[in-house]
Amino acid sequence: MNMNHTLRYVDDHTKGLVSDLQVLIRQPSVSAKNEGLEKCAKLVCNIMKKSGIKSELLRLKKGVPPLVFGEVKSKQNPNKTLLFYNHYDVQPVEPFELWDDKPFSGKIKGNKIFGRGSSDDKGELITRIKAVESYLRTNGDVPCNVKFVVEGEEEIGSEHVELYLKKYRKKFACDAVIWEFGYVDSKNRPIISLGMKGLLYVELSKKESTRDLHSSLAVIIKNPAWRLLEAVKSLRNADGKILIKDWYKEVQSLTKKELQLIESEPFDEIGMKKEYGVKNFVANKKGKAAKQALVAEPTCNIAGFVSGYTEQGAKTVLPGSAFVKIDFRLVPNMDPKKQLARLRSHLKSKGFGDLKMTVYHGEAASKTNISDPFVSQVQESANEIYGKSILSVSSAGTGPMYAFAQVLKSPCVSIGCTHVYARIHSPNEFARLDLIKKTTKCMCRILEKFAKD
Amino acid sequence: MNMNHTLRYVDDHTKGLVSDLQVLIRQPSVSAKNEGLEKCAKLVCNIMKKSGIKSELLRLKKGVPPLVFGEVKSKQNPNKTLLFYNHYDVQPVEPFELWDDKPFSGKIKGNKIFGRGSSDDKGELITRIKAVESYLRTNGDVPCNVKFVVEGEEEIGSEHVELYLKKYRKKFACDAVIWEFGYVDSKNRPIISLGMKGLLYVELSKKESTRDLHSSLAVIIKNPAWRLLEAVKSLRNADGKILIKDWYKEVQSLTKKELQLIESEPFDEIGMKKEYGVKNFVANKKGKAAKQALVAEPTCNIAGFVSGYTEQGAKTVLPGSAFVKIDFRLVPNMDPKKQLARLRSHLKSKGFGDLKMTVYHGEAASKTNISDPFVSQVQESANEIYGKSILSVSSAGTGPMYAFAQVLKSPCVSIGCTHVYARIHSPNEFARLDLIKKTTKCMCRILEKFAKD
Numbered sequence: 001m002n003m004n005h006t007l008r009y010v011d012d013h014t015k016g017l018v019s020d021l022q023v024l025i026r027q028p029s030v031s032a033k034n035e036g037l038e039k040c041a042k043l044v045c046n047i048m049k050k051s052g053i054k055s056e057l058l059r060l061k062k063g064v065p066p067l068v069f070g071e072v073k074s075k076q077n078p079n080k081t082l083l084f085y086n087h088y089d090v091q092p093v094e095p096f097e098l099w100d101d102k103p104f105s106g107k108i109k110g111n112k113i114f115g116r117g118s119s120d121d122k123g124e125l126i127t128r129i130k131a132v133e134s135y136l137r138t139n140g141d142v143p144c145n146v147k148f149v150v151e152g153e154e155e156i157g158s159e160h161v162e163l164y165l166k167k168y169r170k171k172f173a174c175d176a177v178i179w180e181f182g183y184v185d186s187k188n189r190p191i192i193s194l195g196m197k198g199l200l201y202v203e204l205s206k207k208e209s210t211r212d213l214h215s216s217l218a219v220i221i222k223n224p225a226w227r228l229l230e231a232v233k234s235l236r237n238a239d240g241k242i243l244i245k246d247w248y249k250e251v252q253s254l255t256k257k258e259l260q261l262i263e264s265e266p267f268d269e270i271g272m273k274k275e276y277g278v279k280n281f282v283a284n285k286k287g288k289a290a291k292q293a294l295v296a297e298p299t300c301n302i303a304g305f306v307s308g309y310t311e312q313g314a315k316t317v318l319p320g321s322a323f324v325k326i327d328f329r330l331v332p333n334m335d336p337k338k339q340l341a342r343l344r345s346h347l348k349s350k351g352f353g354d355l356k357m358t359v360y361h362g363e364a365a366s367k368t369n370i371s372d373p374f375v376s377q378v379q380e381s382a383n384e385i386y387g388k389s390i391l392s393v394s395s396a397g398t399g400p401m402y403a404f405a406q407v408l409k410s411p412c413v414s415i416g417c418t419h420v421y422a423r424i425h426s427p428n429e430f431a432r433l434d435l436i437k438k439t440t441k442c443m444c445r446i447l448e449k450f451a452k453d
Numbered sequence: 454m455n456m457n458h459t460l461r462y463v464d465d466h467t468k469g470l471v472s473d474l475q476v477l478i479r480q481p482s483v484s485a486k487n488e489g490l491e492k493c494a495k496l497v498c499n500i501m502k503k504s505g506i507k508s509e510l511l512r513l514k515k516g517v518p519p520l521v522f523g524e525v526k527s528k529q530n531p532n533k534t535l536l537f538y539n540h541y542d543v544q545p546v547e548p549f550e551l552w553d554d555k556p557f558s559g560k561i562k563g564n565k566i567f568g569r570g571s572s573d574d575k576g577e578l579i580t581r582i583k584a585v586e587s588y589l590r591t592n593g594d595v596p597c598n599v600k601f602v603v604e605g606e607e608e609i610g611s612e613h614v615e616l617y618l619k620k621y622r623k624k625f626a627c628d629a630v631i632w633e634f635g636y637v638d639s640k641n642r643p644i645i646s647l648g649m650k651g652l653l654y655v656e657l658s659k660k661e662s663t664r665d666l667h668s669s670l671a672v673i674i675k676n677p678a679w680r681l682l683e684a685v686k687s688l689r690n691a692d693g694k695i696l697i698k699d700w701y702k703e704v705q706s707l708t709k710k711e712l713q714l715i716e717s718e719p720f721d722e723i724g725m726k727k728e729y730g731v732k733n734f735v736a737n738k739k740g741k742a743a744k745q746a747l748v749a750e751p752t753c754n755i756a757g758f759v760s761g762y763t764e765q766g767a768k769t770v771l772p773g774s775a776f777v778k779i780d781f782r783l784v785p786n787m788d789p790k791k792q793l794a795r796l797r798s799h800l801k802s803k804g805f806g807d808l809k810m811t812v813y814h815g816e817a818a819s820k821t822n823i824s825d826p827f828v829s830q831v832q833e834s835a836n837e838i839y840g841k842s843i844l845s846v847s848s849a850g851t852g853p854m855y856a857f858a859q860v861l862k863s864p865c866v867s868i869g870c871t872h873v874y875a876r877i878h879s880p881n882e883f884a885r886l887d888l889i890k891k892t893t894k895c896m897c898r899i900l901e902k903f904a905k906d
Contacts, residue, residue, distance in 0.1 A: 031766075032764070032765065032766030032767060032768060033764075033765065033766060091768060091769075092762070092764060092766070092768050094762065094764055094768075095665070098664065155768075156766060156767055157767065197669065199769070201767045201769065203767075208731060209729040209730050209731050210728075210729060210730035211551065211876075211879050211880065212548070212878075212879055213729060213878070213879060214850065214877055214878045214879070215752075215754045215756055215780050215782075215878075216650065216747075216782065216848070216849035216850040216851070217729075217849065218693075218735075218752045218754035218780075218782070219693070219735065219746045219747055219750050219752045219782065219849060220734040220735050220738055220743045220746055220747060221729060221731055221734065221735065222731065222733075222734075222735055223754060223755055225755040225758050226689075226691070226755060229682050229685060229686055229755075229758075230686065230691060232682060233682055233683065233686050236679075238679070238683060240671075240672070275663075276662040276663060276666060276670075276674060277662050277663035278661060278662050278674055278675065280675075281673040281674065281675075282671075282672065282673050282674065282675055285673055290673045293672045293673055294669075294672055294673060297672050299668075299671045299672045301668045301671035301676060301769075301771055302676055302678040302679060302682075302760065302761060302772065303668055303761050303762055303767070303768060303769060303770050303771070303772070304760065304761035304762035304763050304768070304770070304772070305678050305682075305758055305759065305760045305761060305763075305775070306758065306759050306760075306763040307755065307757065307758045307759075308755060308756050308757035308758065308778070309545070309547065309756055309757040309778060310757050310758075310759040310763075311485070311486075311545060311547055312485065312486065313484075313485030313486065313545070313609060313813070314485060314609055314610065314654045314656075314756070314778065314780075314813035314814060315485060315544060315545050315547075315608075315756060315757070315778075315878070316544075316652070316654065316754075316756055316780050316851070316878065317756050317757070317878055317879075318754055318756070319755065319756070319757070322758070325761070325762060325767065325768075327668050327671075327767075327769050329668075329669065329671070329672065360766070360767035361767060395669070396669035396670065396672060397667065397669040398669070398769070423664075424667060425665075425666070425667045425668075425768070425769065425770055426664050426665055426666060426667070426770075427664065
């Protein structure tokens with residue numbers, strides 16, 4: 001295998017990489033709205049085929065988005081398999097009016113490509129596909145077997161990925177997993193993350209009357225916003241501590257090794273505050289405390305609240321109904337089902353048993369062991385391509401890593417091209433072209449090192 | 454004056470009345486959005502002229518909607534003047550999707566005419582205009598002088614009506630005022646109301662970061678919805694009692710006469726609960742307590758709350774900002790300015806001094822003396838036309854009655870054609886054509902009785 005040729009191929013074929021990424025961005029695939037998923041899955045399949053990867057759409061049952069499976073068998077090393085996990089669905093684009101260009105434009109400005117999914121996760125996916133393509137085109141082979149699992153429900157909680165994993169357990173068998181994304185910090189250091197937080201996402205709603213009424217009636221007819229507000233207020237205190245009984249019961253302390261790793265991690269507090277326009281963090285957390293919170297603290301977040309008149313000016317209405325969306329981030333050892341039961345019992349005991357609850361997500365957190373050899377293979381690869389890297393105990397975000405670790409019994413490591421301020425989930429999401437190229441090269445290196453060791 | 458001819462004219466000219474009302478409904482005039490106000494004022498002016506009423510647009514200053522002034526001088530009785538106060542602006546139409554027809558359709562289905570403003574207040578206005586037209590066409594005169602004051606900011610708190618009243622004090626001079634609306638209950642009894650509650654309407658908002666962020670950051674970046682929720686929660690308890698210091702300080706007890714009147718008022722508790730789809734009233738109020746609350750209890754109502762992702766499904770965002778709209782209904786003797794100062798000081802003392810506050814409205818409550826002769830003139834007229842009527846101490850709603858009572862030194866009495874379930878301020882607002890006709894006749898009778906006594 002000639003590594004130099006492979007890396008040069010990446011440099012020489014940036015144009016194709018970018019145009020394939022544009023094709024993916026321009027196909028909306030918002031899982032929260034079930035918009036364009038089938039079409040996007042087929043596009044991914046086609047791009048894989050064009051790159052020399054055998055690909056197919058796998059299906060679970062009607063109504064569930066298909067999963068794209070890709071595979072290349074290695075002639076020289078058929079006994080080792082690396083699996084790339086990614087997703088083709090994206091977050092909703094709202095608030096629409098805050099985008100400078102159309103949300104699915106794929107527009108390039110200088111070193112940046114814009115659009116929903118440009119980083120999360122279509123940009124990441126393209127680096128994996130193009131790494132394999134580069135190997136195949138320059139060597140006619142890959143250093144080990146490669147598999148792709150690209151799902152369509154990551155942004156709404158990967159509800160069916162575990163069922164897919166179980167159904168296709170043999171097909172997906174592998175020795176290690178490269179996770180769907182990885183951050184690159186403001187000093188261009190890739191952050192190699194070994195874990196993901198879990199997530200419990202619920203919607204609480206209350207209907208008090210058949211419609212919004214004249215607010216003079218508020219003196220006798222109940223306001224659902226008040227009820228909801230009181231229910232939500234009972235969930236946590238002003239400093240973010242969750243007040244639900246036994247919420248933290250199974251949370252484990254960080255190990256000494258983990259604490260050391262967190263301490264050694266850089267943290268761009270000033271840059272972060274500037275980027276987000278904030279002065280102080282929650283409960284005045286600083287430095288080490290803020291870093292530890294990101295890695296190891298559960299949250300209770302209001303993701304959305306709406307009731308009554310929400311346009312400009314004044315309208316004297318008594319809302320007929322109200323709803324709130326809440327996401328709870330979970331840490332390792334917290335069981336989403338158990339936490340949900342605790343939430344239900346909290347609401348009931350506080351007198352809010354009448355609120356309607358819709359459960360959108362329930363995912364457990366996961367952590368890969370720092371001592372796993374795959375961790376150092378990834379880190380060495382990153383250091384060679386970027387000149388530096390950061391090892392992190394866990395991302396603050398969520399993904400179905402727990403399901404992968406449990407079903408495939410493989411270490412999962414997160415590394416990628418997503419700049420920390422790439423505005424994923426926000427208007428004007430972008431990806432940096434230099435980071436996409438570097439990450440593609442880094443994936444080549446990882447394949448090589450993983451195959452050799 | 455031949456009263457029978459006049460009332461027959463009303464019956465014979467219903468078609469013209471309805472088509473003029475449709476013209477008014479079809480012209481959007483949403484004051485909260487400054488939409489179509491000038492156009493609507495001109496339409497009102499033209500309809501008045503067509504009916505034989507001298508009319509003109511009065512202006513205060515740039516940016517303030519014009520006020521339509523109309524006048525007919527009586528040849529036989531030039532020393533007594535009745536003033537009709539109405540408004541040509543309407544509430545916003547949102548939520549748009551809940552309308553069966555277009556919000557400004559003016560569509561007729563059986564005995565009902567639909568559209569924003571069909572009852573509140575274009576339907577009411579047309580009854581006053583057509584009563585005067587009926588007199589003029591059948592008698593060539595009116596029984597006393599008639600004046601019209603039709604403003605364009607009632608639905609956003611009548612900010613400038615007091616200035617208009619002061620500027621045109623002489624022009625508007627009168628001996629009594631017929632208020633802009635009156636309810637008709639489910640047994641077709643007009644409710645003659647002698648008072649209006651006051652209103653303080655504010656918007657509180659909080660911005661924590663420059664945009665909505667990925668909710669994994671909620672562990673360190675503050676959520677503005679939590680702050681707002683805590684501030685709002687501090688304003689009242691679950692039973693509706695307002696917790697702001699000295700909020701009730703100047704509130705006066707109801708007099709014995711008022712309590713008797715309230716007790717004797719019918720109250721369609723079952724019908725109301727059915728219409729609005731509610732089981733229990735606030736704090737389990739029933740019968741007399743509910744009636745007293747409507748007349749004499751201040752409220753703190755969430756008219757709107759919005760933050761973060763409000764569409765379908767799940768989106769894991771940390772909102773960048775949040776806002777809440779709150780209306781406080783005031784009762785007689787509460788000074789909106791004083792109450793606003795109390796609200797500000799409450800928020801400051803509770804640590805919410807950083808929230809941004811926008812004040813939309815501030816209006817005091819008002820009550821006309823039950824013993825004023827004008828009250829019985831109106832009641833006798835109503836009894837003659839409807840066969841029955843209900844006298845009420847005060848409406849639960851708000852209007853600038855205080856300003857009229859103070860500046861024009863005249864008794865104000867509320868009577869009209871608005872059915873209690875006419876969905877004013879809500880989707881599918883309508884007016885009943887039979888009530889519009891009856892109220893037009895009732896206005897004729899009022900003019901006659903008032904002129905004679």
